[in-house]
Amino acid sequence: MLNFGLTQLSALLAAKKISSAELTGEFLERSKSLNPDYNAFITLNEETSLAQARAADAMIAAGQAHALTGIPIAQKDIFCTKGWLTTCGSRMLSNFISPYDAHVIERFNAAGAVNIGKTNMDEFAMGSSNETSFYGPVRNPWDSTAVPGGSSGGSACAVAARMAPAATGTDTGGSIRQPAALCGISGLKPTYGLVSRYGMIAFASSLDQAGPMAKSAEDLALMLNVMTGFDARDSTSLEREPEDYTRDLEKPLEGLRIGLPKEYFVKEINDDVARAVEAAIAEYRKLGARTVEVSLPSTKLSVPVYYVLAPAEASSNLSRFDGVRYGYRAPEYTDLNDMYRKSRAQGFGAEVKRRILIGTYVLSHGYYDAYYIQAQKLRRLIAQDFIEAFKQCDIIMGPTSPTVAFNLGEKSSDPVQMYLSDAYTIAVNLAGLPAMSIPAGFGNQNRPVGLHIIGNYFAEAQMLNVAHQYQRATDWHVRMPIPLET
Numbered sequence: 320m321l322n323f324g325l326t327q328l329s330a331l332l333a334a335k336k337i338s339s340a341e342l343t344g345e346f347l348e349r350s351k352s353l354n355p356d357y358n359a360f361i362t363l364n365e366e367t368s369l370a371q372a373r374a375a376d377a378m379i380a381a382g383q384a385h386a387l388t389g390i391p392i393a394q395k396d397i398f399c400t401k402g403w404l405t406t407c408g409s410r411m412l413s414n415f416i417s418p419y420d421a422h423v424i425e426r427f428n429a430a431g432a433v434n435i436g437k438t439n440m441d442e443f444a445m446g447s448s449n450e451t452s453f454y455g456p457v458r459n460p461w462d463s464t465a466v467p468g469g470s471s472g473g474s475a476c477a478v479a480a481r482m483a484p485a486a487t488g489t490d491t492g493g494s495i496r497q498p499a500a501l502c503g504i505s506g507l508k509p510t511y512g513l514v515s516r517y518g519m520i521a522f523a524s525s526l527d528q529a530g531p532m533a534k535s536a537e538d539l540a541l542m543l544n545v546m547t548g549f550d551a552r553d554s555t556s557l558e559r560e561p562e563d564y565t566r567d568l569e570k571p572l573e574g575l576r577i578g579l580p581k582e583y584f585v586k587e588i589n590d591d592v593a594r595a596v597e598a599a600i601a602e603y604r605k606l607g608a609r610t611v612e613v614s615l616p617s618t619k620l621s622v623p624v625y626y627v628l629a630p631a632e633a634s635s636n637l638s639r640f641d642g643v644r645y646g647y648r649a650p651e652y653t654d655l656n657d658m659y660r661k662s663r664a665q666g667f668g669a670e671v672k673r674r675i676l677i678g679t680y681v682l683s684h685g686y687y688d689a690y691y692i693q694a695q696k697l698r699r700l701i702a703q704d705f706i707e708a709f710k711q712c713d714i715i716m717g718p719t720s721p722t723v724a725f726n727l728g729e730k731s732s733d734p735v736q737m738y739l740s741d742a743y744t745i746a747v748n749l750a751g752l753p754a755m756s757i758p759a760g761f762g763n764q765n766r767p768v769g770l771h772i773i774g775n776y777f778a779e780a781q782m783l784n785v786a787h788q789y790q791r792a793t794d795w796h797v798r799m800p801i802p803l804e805t
Contacts, residue, residue, distance in 0.1 A: 321349060321481045321803050325390060325538040328484060332379055332389045339379070339389030343372040343433050346391045350436060350482040353801065357458045359476040361396050362404045362437040371433040378431045386541050388431030393483035395474050396437040397444060398529075399518040400424050407520045408440040408452040408470075411640050411647045411666035421518025422550045423487060423529050430545045435483050438473030442668045443637065444491055444522040446470050447740040448730065449498070451670040456727055459502060460800040461766055465724040468498030468740075474532050475502035480801050485533035485542055489519060491526045492625055493719075493744025496756035499532055500719035500769020503758045505786065505796060506532040507539045510776050511751035512557040515550035523632035524555075526625075526748045535796050536757065536786035540564040543779060559777075567784040573607035575785065578712030582618040583743060588721045591762030596718045599759040599770045599789065603716075606788055613708040613715065617701045621746035622738060624701065627681050627694035628749075633671075634678030640666065673734065702750035709775045714785055718743055719756040719769035743771055753779050757786045758795035767795075 320328075320337070331337050347365055354360050368391070375389035399405050399417035401424075406412045420428065427434070441451040449457040449472025457472040459465040460480040467476045471488030475498035478486050488495040490508035499506030507530045514529040521527060531542035543564045550556040577600065584593065600610060642648035642662030649661035667675070681690040708715060721742060730737040747754040752773060759770035770789075774782040790796050 321345060322799060324535055325387065325484060325533065325541050328390050329386050333384060339372040339375040339433060340369055342389065343368055343391045343435065346435055346483055353480055353482055356463065357460055357476050357480060358439055358455055359457055359473045359480065359482055360436045361406055361439050361454050364403065368433055368435050375431045375433060385430045387545055389433065391433045391435035391483055392427055393435050393438050393474055393477045393486035394424065395471055395487050395489060396440055397489050397520050398424050398487065400434065400437065403437060408442045408454060410453040413453065413647060415646055419518065422515035423519065423546055426545050426548065438477055438486060440473055441470035442671050444470040444489055444494055445670050445674055447497060447737050449473065450727065450731055451668055453668060459724050461503060462764060464726055465766060466727055468501035468724065470494040471532065472498045475499055475504055478504045478532055478534060481799060481803065485531065485538055487529060488532045489527055489529050490748065491522050491629060492748050493741040495530045495532060496719050496744050496754060496771065497741060499756040501724040501767060503767030503798065504532060505535055505539055505755065505757045506530065507755040508747065508753060509543065509779055510753045512555045514546050515553040515556045517550050517552040521636040523629040524636065525632060526629060535790055536783045537568060540568060540783045562780060564780050564783055567780045568787045570784050571607060572785065572788050575608035575714065576712040577603060577608050577610045578613035578708055578715040579610050580613050580615045580715060580717060582615050583717035588718055592718050592722060592768050595760035595762060595768035596770055600716060602789060602792060606792060611712050613711050615704045615708060617704045618746055620697050621701055621749060622742055624694045624697045624749060625745045626738060627690050628698065630674040630678030631682050631691055634675045634682065637675055698749045701746050705750050705752060714782065715773040717771050719771040723762040723766035723768060747773055752776060753782060755782055755786060757789065760795055
């Protein structure tokens with residue numbers, strides 16, 4: 320049962336073959352058993368989760384159930400959750416109990432889903448390995464000496480290890496897709512503005528986007544049906560008619576045009592990753608798709624552009640954490656300025672401080688035009704590349720990450736190498752496009768490889784169809800790193 324998809328679990332609950340309280344209890348027991356080894360969760364609250372499960376059972380008994388009613392969902396600890404510790408992986412918020420729910424949490428609550436716990440993450444979502452968390456690194460369940468990817472590494476680990484059937488994540492430069500790839504699960508970053516950012520603690524507001532993480536594309540579609548929707552409290556939330564993202568799952572792929580950017584298949588990609596991705600593309604050809612070469616010439620600019628714009632927005636967003644109103648406050652200080660300095664110095668970790676300093680620098684007088692404005696101009700070129708490419712193809716594919724999961728500590732002392740882990744994912748955020756990663760095999764040391772699927776704006780249903788048809792023909796997405804008997 321712990322390996323069932325959301326549709327199967329929903330059917331069992333609807334048929335009353337198992338109660339939500341029983342199902343939630345099983346996942347809680349597995350989470351409590353495995354979390355000391357993998358550190359996927361920051362907070363588990365058994366009493367609250369079981370209370371939600373009993374409420375879901377009442378909804379089911381009253382005939383008011385939705386597709387996800389009674390199903391446990393792990394929530395990334397970046398979403399404000401009323402009555403729950405909400406830390407964003409930082410000492411700065413280590414004592415913050417949220418007084419309200421994020422829009423995403425509200426949507427899951429309305430659907431009757433159960434919050435099984437808050438997952439570990441890179442501090443303020445800044446990282447590619449889940450090693451910057453104040454609560455310690457998450458370990459990859461396929462190999463505990465390896466990173467799970469970041470910043471949504473806790474969510475990816477929880478789903479891969481079957482500690483939760485599904486989880487939420489956020490993606491600023493690849494933070495859903497890269498950990499999904501490294502942990503062998505499916506993860507989707509929607510079109511910017513499709514999911515409200517209200518109550519999602521901000522890193523870089525023009526890039527951040529919440530999305531689902533689960534075993535399969537079918538599960539992602541069910542979650543996206545819940546997560547999307549207009550929210551007047553978020554000025555970037557898009558007013559669109561509701562969609563059923565499961566509607567096209569069974570469509571055949573005959574005639575699908577897959578664009579293969581020549582810039583994605585270069586020497587920077589490791590051979591083991593390239594072999595797995597090429598095998599996945601060959602499978603798509605068998606399913607009726609055809610491939611065309613496209614070009615994204617500004618791809619090489621995406622990492623430097625991102626690491627100007629994202630830190631600039633972070634330096635602004637994180638200025639609110641000052642030790643005055645909420646969060647960490649230094650225990651000893653002499654005056655207000657000393658309290659600011661010490662609270663921020665002690666409350667933020669090294670990576671967060673690094674990005675705040677970079678962002679403050681590029682926004683400062685004399686450098687704003689030279690760096691920030693130029694990066695915004697280049698961002699437009701990156702988006703224009705995708706617009707031109709989609710005139711020749713329906714979907715773009717390539718590797719999610721240039722390597723399989725690297726070892727814990729391997730890149731900690733070299734920030735630039737760590738940043739390059741997101742070389743294939745960042746451009747999508749800069750353009751505001753939807754993209755996803757699905758399992759596509761294994762590379763060196765039996766570590767998972769992810770296939771990156773990029774769609775045009777609002778093409779989530781098509782992308783999920785493309786992923787689902789591949790998952791019907793392969794079994795990479797159902798393989799588990801840890802036996803259920805553990």
